Amino acid sequence: MKIMCLNGWGGTLYEDLLPYLSHTVPDVLCLQEVVHSPATEKDWLTYRDGDHILPQRANFFRDVCRALPDHVATFCPAAQGVLWDEEVQIPSQWGLATFVHKSLPVIGQVQGFVHKEYSPVGYGDHPRSRSAHAVRVFDYGLDRAVSITHMHGLRDLNGKMDTPERRVQAKRLLALSDAVTCPGDLRVICGDFNVEPASETLEILTHAGLVELVTSRGFESTRNSRYTKPGRFADYLLVSDAAAVRSFDVIQDPEVSDHCPLILEI
Known part of the structure; x- marks a missing residue:
């Protein structure tokens, strides 16, 4: 089984990402930062937050569904706000x-x-609502069940330091994983955690018996040249049984986001 974890950057590099997904064809794709705008057929809209203005792939969820037509897709919204089509919300x-x-x-x-709950009217104040999704699948090739849980960790404007909110977030993530994991399952937890390698978040997860693969296998960054800010780590992948890992890689090339895809084969 091939599992990919990626922050999709709102589809900014969709022209590179979609062919990459079609070629790689992960069995399970855990994708963060997904935009879903069913009220429009436009390809691009604009996100505005004060001086922070970004193009957004309006139906990024639909785009990825088309690139992976043999996959069952589940979208998990954290909030509904507005994007802009020129001056139309x-x-x-x-x-x-x-x-x-x-x-x-x-x-x-x-x-x-x-973190927080669903925000139905507006994206909300920072740090904003953050969702997570956990699935339990049966892999006939492995003859066992595998639970896979991912989140997009809260973004704190002050940085990636430990906070009480991040401590609660890590415990909620672990609880979601516990809810779908049965004895004997291989457990995978991954995502864009928005924390540093020495964080309390990873300490909580490793204390629960999980092995963090990014730093323990010597990777020096989960970011690429598209990301120009300080701090080279954001994304992590942990497993309950390191012996089940056939391979693990952090993909620097091609660049399909400002985050690197994490690919686990078990």
């Missing part, structure tokens, strides 16, 4: 999505929030 949902190949039966799942 377009309601748009923002969150994460999970794509599971149809050959893998989904035998359990849970969707929830690791």
Whole structure:
């Protein structure tokens, strides 16, 4: 089984990302920063937050569904706000999505929030609502069930330091994973955690018996040249049984986002 975890950067590099997904075809794709704007057929809209103005791929969720037609897709919104078509407001949902190949039966799942709750009217104040999704699939090739949980960790404007909110977030993430994991399952937890390698978040997860693969295998960054700010880590992937790992890689090339895809084969 091939599992990919990626922050999709709102589809900014979709012209590179979609062919990459079609070629790589992960069995399970855990995708964060997904835009879903069913009220419009426009390809691009604009996000405005004061001086922070960004182009957004209006129906990024739809785009990825088309690139992975043999996958069952679940979109998990964290908030609905507005994007802009010039001076026209377009309601748009923002969150994460999970794509599971149809050959893998989904035998359990849970969707929830690791920070705040769903924001139905506006994206909200920072740090904003953050969702998570957990699935339990049965892999006939492995003859075992695998639970996979991912989140997009809260963004604190002050930085990636430990905070009480991040401590609660880590515990909620672990609880969501616990809710779909049964004895004997291989457990995977991943995502854009928005924390540093020495964070309390990773301490909580490793204390629960998980092995963090990014730094423990010597990777020096989960960011690429598209990301120009300080701090080279954001994304992590942890497993409950390191012996089950056939391979693990942090993909620097091609660049399909300002985050690197994390690819686990078990």
